Each structure stands twice: as C-alpha cells, then as structure tokens.
Amino acid sequence: MRKIAATLVALGLTLGLLGAGISATFTDSASATMSVHVGTFAMSISAVAPAGGTAVVSSDGKSVTVTCSDIQSSAAGSCISAITVTNTGSIPMQVGVAVAGPAAPFTSALDPIPPVAGPTLAQGETYVVNGGLAWPVLTNAQLGLTYTVVYTFSASA
Numbered sequence: 001m002r003k004i005a006a007t008l009v010a011l012g013l014t015l016g017l018l019g020a021g022i023s024a025t026f027t028d029s030a031s032a033t034m035s036v037h038v039g040t041f042a043m044s045i046s047a048v049a050p051a052g053g054t055a056v057v058s059s060d061g062k063s064v065t066v067t068c069s070d071i072q073s074s075a076a077g078s079c080i081s082a083i084t085v086t087n088t089g090s091i092p093m094q095v096g097v098a099v100a101g102p103a104a105p106f107t108s109a110l111d112p113i114p115p116v117a118g119p120t121l122a123q124g125e126t127y128v129v130n131g132g133l134a135w136p137v138l139t140n141a142q143l144g145l146t147y148t149v150v151y152t153f154s155a156s157a
Contacts (some may be wrong), residue, residue, distance in 0.1 A: 052068070086124070100148070105154045109131065111129065
C-alpha cells in the first residue's frame with residue numbers, strides 16, 4: 001500500500017507539474033489616433049491707384065500707400081481709391097476698420113461706412129471700401145501742406 005500510495009503521489013505530482021506548464025494566454029488590443037489641424041489666420045490689402053496717383057503695396061501685403069496727385073485748384077474735391085482686404089487664411093475673420101486723420105479742413109471719404117462689428121470674411125473673400133480724402137474750397141492756408149488719412153484694418157475670429 002505504501003508503494004501504491006507513493007506511486008499515486010508521484011503520479012499526482014507529475015501530472016500536476018505537467019498541467020501547470022501547459023497553459024494558454026489570450027491577449028488583444030486596439031488603439032485610436034486623433035489629430036487636429038489648426039487653420040491659418042491671415043489677411044492682405046491692396047488698392048487701386050486714384051486718377052493721377054499711385055498705390056504701392058508693401059512686400060508683405062500688410063500695407064498700401066496711396067498717393068493722390070497734387071491739388072491744382074482751390075475748388076472742392078476728393079481723391080478716392082478702392083481698397084481691398086482679402087482673407088488669405090483658412091479661418092473666417094471679422095474685419096474692422098479704424099480711421100486716423102486727416103486734419104481739417106480735409107475729411108475722410110470712406111464709403112461704405114463699415115458697421116461697428118465689420119463684415120465676416122470666409123477664406124478667399126474680399127471686403128472693398130472706397131477710401132480717401134475730401135476737401136472743401138481751399139484757401140491760401142492750405143498751400144504747400146500735405147494731408148494724410150490712415151485706415152487700419154484689423155481682423156478677429
């Protein structure tokens with residue numbers, strides 16, 4: 001009986017050890033990658049030269065200098081240039097304009113007068129205003145002087 005018990009114990013240990021060595025492991029995995037591209041935000045400006053004048057755009061497209069021809073008469077008049085702002089980015093932008101100058105008796109000739117909030121431009125869209133200077137009948141007090149108006153276009157999103 002001892003022999004049988006010892007044999008059974010040995011057989012049990014052997015089968016137990018063999019059973020522990022035989023196993024299966026199951027694994028699995030999954031992943032998700034998410035990315036986002038941030039668009040671009042940019043604008044450019046251009047202008048049409050007024051009659052007898054010039055319109056020079058800076059190399060970066062961020063400013064334009066419009067020069068009117070010399071005033072040759074004391075009569076009331078104006079110098080107007082079509083100014084175009086273009087959304088060159090991919091993000092829609094709301095455009096506003098601020099006016100600085102000119103000194104009296106000259107006035108800014110901005111048409112149309114932009115709304116306080118300004119228009120919203122989608123990618124590639126443009127906003128055109130006619131800007132410039134207007135003046136009443138001039139006197140000797142204005143002889144030889146230079147008058148300037150500056151339109152600053154800004155954008156926000």
